[in-house]
Amino acid sequence: MxxxxxxxxxxxxxxxxxxxxxxxxxxxxxxxxxxxxxxxxxxxxxxxxxxxxxxxxxxxxxxxxxxxxxxxxxxxxxxxxxxxxxxxxxxxxxxxxxxxxxxxxxxxxxxxxxLPVQPDGAEPQQDLAPLIAMGEEALAEGDGERAASIFMQILELAPENAEVVAGFVRALVLSGRVEEAEQVLASLDPALAADPLVERARSALALAKDKPEDSELAALRAAAAERPADMDAQLAFANAAFAAGERDAAADTLLRMVAGDREWNEGAARAKLLQIFEATGLEDPWVSTTRRKLSTILFG
The missing domain is CATH 3.40.30.10 (Glutaredoxin)
Structure with missing residues (x-):
C-alpha cells in the first residue's frame, strides 16, 4: 500500500x-x-x-x-x-x-x-439479497426444483421474510408441487399471508391449478390452431398453456386475441395477460418484454 x-x-x-x-x-x-x-x-x-x-x-x-x-x-x-x-x-x-x-x-x-445497525446483543444478520437473487435466477431459467431448494435454505434463515416465502411458493408451483405450495400458504400467519408478494405467489398458484393433462393440452392446442377466430378456444388454450409452463405460447395467443378484438368478453384476453404478469412478477425480464408487446398493440 x-x-x-x-x-x-x-x-x-x-x-x-x-x-x-x-x-x-x-x-x-x-x-x-x-x-x-x-x-x-x-x-x-x-x-x-x-x-x-x-x-x-x-x-x-x-x-x-x-x-x-x-x-x-x-x-x-x-x-x-x-x-x-x-x-x-x-x-x-x-x-x-x-x-x-x-x-x-x-x-x-x-x-x-x-441504516441496518444491529442493536447490542442482536445476532448478526446474513445479507439475503444475493441468495434471493440466486433463487430468482433459477425461477427465470425455469428450474423450479433448484429454485425451491435455494428458497428452502433461505427460509431457515428468514422464515418470516415475505419475499423468501413468495419465492418458495412460486418455485413449488413451477415444479408442479401444487399441494405443497397450498400447504405453505395455509400455514402463514394473516399478516404475512396478506403481503403483496405472497399474494402474487397465490395468483401463480391459482393459475397453475388449472394445469391440464398432456392429452387435454394437445387437444386444446389443436382446437386453437384449427379455429383461429374462435376466441373461446384461444382463451382455453392460453389458460392451459400457461398452467403447463408454456408461458410464451400462452402470451402469444393472448396477444393475438387482443390484436384481433381487444374488447372481446370485456377485455378477457388483456385481463388474463395482466394476471399472468402479476403471477410471474412485474420485475421479470420476460414480463417486461411481453408488456412492451402489449403496449405496442394497444397504443402503437
Whole structure:
C-alpha cells in the first residue's frame, strides 16, 4: 500500500477500533487533543449519548490527532473537535455541529431509522439479497426444483421474510408441487399471508391449478390452431398453456386475441395477460418484454 511501518500500525489500530465495529454498529468517531478546550467540553456529552444509545448499536471511538496524525490526515481534519458517524467503514454523517445532547440524539435517531445497525446483543444478520437473487435466477431459467431448494435454505434463515416465502411458493408451483405450495400458504400467519408478494405467489398458484393433462393440452392446442377466430378456444388454450409452463405460447395467443378484438368478453384476453404478469412478477425480464408487446398493440 506504500505505507511506512508507523502508518501501517495506525491503519491497523483504526481498523480494530473503528472500521471493524462499524460493520454492524454505528460508530461516533471523535477527533480530539489534550490541549483542545472545546474537545474537553464535548467529551462528556459524547460519552453520555453513546452510553444511552449503546443498546441501539451505537459506540464511541476517539482519535487523538496528535498521536494519530496519519488517520487525521486521511479524514482531512482541519480543526477539532471533528466528529463523524461511521457505518460499514464509511462516514455517513458529520456530527461536528451537533454539540448538545438533544442535537446528537436527534441526528442519531435519523441515522438509526435509515441504516441496518444491529442493536447490542442482536445476532448478526446474513445479507439475503444475493441468495434471493440466486433463487430468482433459477425461477427465470425455469428450474423450479433448484429454485425451491435455494428458497428452502433461505427460509431457515428468514422464515418470516415475505419475499423468501413468495419465492418458495412460486418455485413449488413451477415444479408442479401444487399441494405443497397450498400447504405453505395455509400455514402463514394473516399478516404475512396478506403481503403483496405472497399474494402474487397465490395468483401463480391459482393459475397453475388449472394445469391440464398432456392429452387435454394437445387437444386444446389443436382446437386453437384449427379455429383461429374462435376466441373461446384461444382463451382455453392460453389458460392451459400457461398452467403447463408454456408461458410464451400462452402470451402469444393472448396477444393475438387482443390484436384481433381487444374488447372481446370485456377485455378477457388483456385481463388474463395482466394476471399472468402479476403471477410471474412485474420485475421479470420476460414480463417486461411481453408488456412492451402489449403496449405496442394497444397504443402503437
Amino acid at each position: 506504500g505505507l511506512n511501518l508507523d502508518e501501517q500500525k495506525a491503519v491497523d489500530r483504526f481498523r480494530k477500533t473503528v472500521a471493524e465495529p462499524s460493520m454492524t454498529k454505528l460508530v461516533i468517531l471523535d477527533f480530539w487533543a489534550e490541549w483542545c478546550g472545546p474537545c474537553k467540553a464535548l467529551t462528556p456529552v459524547l460519552e453520555k449519548v453513546a452510553e444511552d444509545y449503546a443498546e441501539k448499536g451505537v459506540v464511541l471511538a476517539k482519535v487523538n490527532v496528535d498521536e494519530e496524525q496519519f488517520i487525521a490526515s486521511q479524514f482531512q481534519v482541519r480543526s477539532i473537535p471533528t466528529v463523524y458517524a461511521i457505518f460499514q467503514g464509511q462516514p455517513v454523517a458529520d456530527l461536528t455541529n451537533a454539540r448538545t445532547e438533544s442535537q446528537l440524539k436527534q441526528t442519531l435517531d435519523q441515522l438509526l431509522s435509515q
